[in-house]
Amino acid sequence: MTTPVPEGYDPHAYAPFAVTVDLAVFTVREARLHVLLVERGQEPFRGRWALPGGFLLPRESAGDAARRELAEETGLGPGTVGALHLEQLRTYTDPDRDPRMRVVSVAYAALLPDLPEPRGGGDAASARWWDADAAGPLAFDHDTILADARDRIGAKLEYTCLATAFCPAEFTLGELQQVYETVWGVELDRPNFRRKVLSAPGFVQPVGGPPRRTGGRGKPAALYRAGDATALHPPLLRPPRTDASPSATEGHDR
Amino acid sequence: MTTPVPEGYDPHAYAPFAVTVDLAVFTVREARLHVLLVERGQEPFRGRWALPGGFLLPRESAGDAARRELAEETGLGPGTVGALHLEQLRTYTDPDRDPRMRVVSVAYAALLPDLPEPRGGGDAASARWWDADAAGPLAFDHDTILADARDRIGAKLEYTCLATAFCPAEFTLGELQQVYETVWGVELDRPNFRRKVLSAPGFVQPVGGPPRRTGGRGKPAALYRAGDATALHPPLLRPPRTDASPSATEGHDR
DNA sequence: CCCTTTATAGTCAGAGTGACTATTAAGAAG
């Protein structure tokens, strides 16, 4: 709180709240959106998959806790984790969301380039990537959190430069377009996508000289790296849905 | 948390976290953005102004707590409060944000039409509207919360129908335009604003028949009420800042 | 050497927008 402090407030007089972070960690693999999940080793929801997460330490902010959990779960070094995009999504406070006790959870979303399999370094013995569409019913309210996270990521691609967070340091415009197509579940016109990305100031910058990537067949593509802008002007709007597609429902954050 | 549950976890073994809500309640009065503040009656920050807020009850969600606090602070009936726009902003978790103890606070933003002076019904003896630009240094980290809330509101006006939440049930397009101009701190061209609002499906609907409002001088304006849409297609984008204006800094929410 | 594949360049019509001008309908001033 902050404002009306009960006289002689004693922290232990109230039933304590536990505070945790939950992470929706995304990557794009093989043209599919994937999310990092851990298998629960104990009740409740033993054997079910869940978003990685954990308790806040006594003198730790939620952002720090999220970064720490992410490092434990992915096995990435703190340097790598410090650099990646981590965004606070929303806080979940339903009194019954955890059957054991009162837990409020601050949810974060993180975006990674395609990485080798995670090594469950911490408490979670088994952590692995799941196709986000195939992620079965998760523990707790994590299905809701995951759906909210997907909505938010999709919306943010429109008006921020976030998409480059899914790409390695150097990438082609085709790879960047793949990110948009995968997250939005639509196909985009290649020349138009290219025109928009290149005309948005600070979105991408060409890699020096004439280096190119030759993946397989086809003309080699020029390489780019992320620019210094964070916002996208003008925004890159999703094509309006023509019908009820199987993708995420339209959603604003409440 | 949710996932790695410490074996034999005892809630009381951890230093308990207090969980509160803080509310940034906005209205537009006399072409200025106003925010509802309460004066603190005790330490810390005694005599400073702060955002209204309070502790979550043991079996209450943050959204319910926000609605309850808002009803207490504004003196509005639960029916009115139940209908208004309340949006979760972000959660503040810095370990030192409250000098007394560990408090995490879930911040909400609420938008109201211009109302009579609030009656400090609850713990807060004195609650009143402040010009949002003149709101001095607030208690705790509430300056940060207020700034974040203004950023979010301004951004949401672009791509949602939120602006009608600042207006009474029936309003003129001039009043709606005033909301945009006040929140964004810019002037908009009247015919162009009108064209955009009327062409956005579901944003506003004309009030039946030929009723009109005659405020003072000038041709009476037609009345509208909020439509059923929540999203704005196409968005109503802020004009790009030409220079460093005195208004809020450009900002996305992280 | 031709075919397929992918990247890149360019074209064109329509929608949307910003900057204007014009007209209408009220109250206020004389």
Next chain:
DNA sequence: CTTCTTAATAGTCACTCTGACTATAAAGGG
């Protein structure tokens, strides 16, 4: 009862952006 002022509403026009295309370039595979 004019005339002025104010505000709402209608309409115009050039410019930009966008979606839908077509065309060309540069690689690998048969």
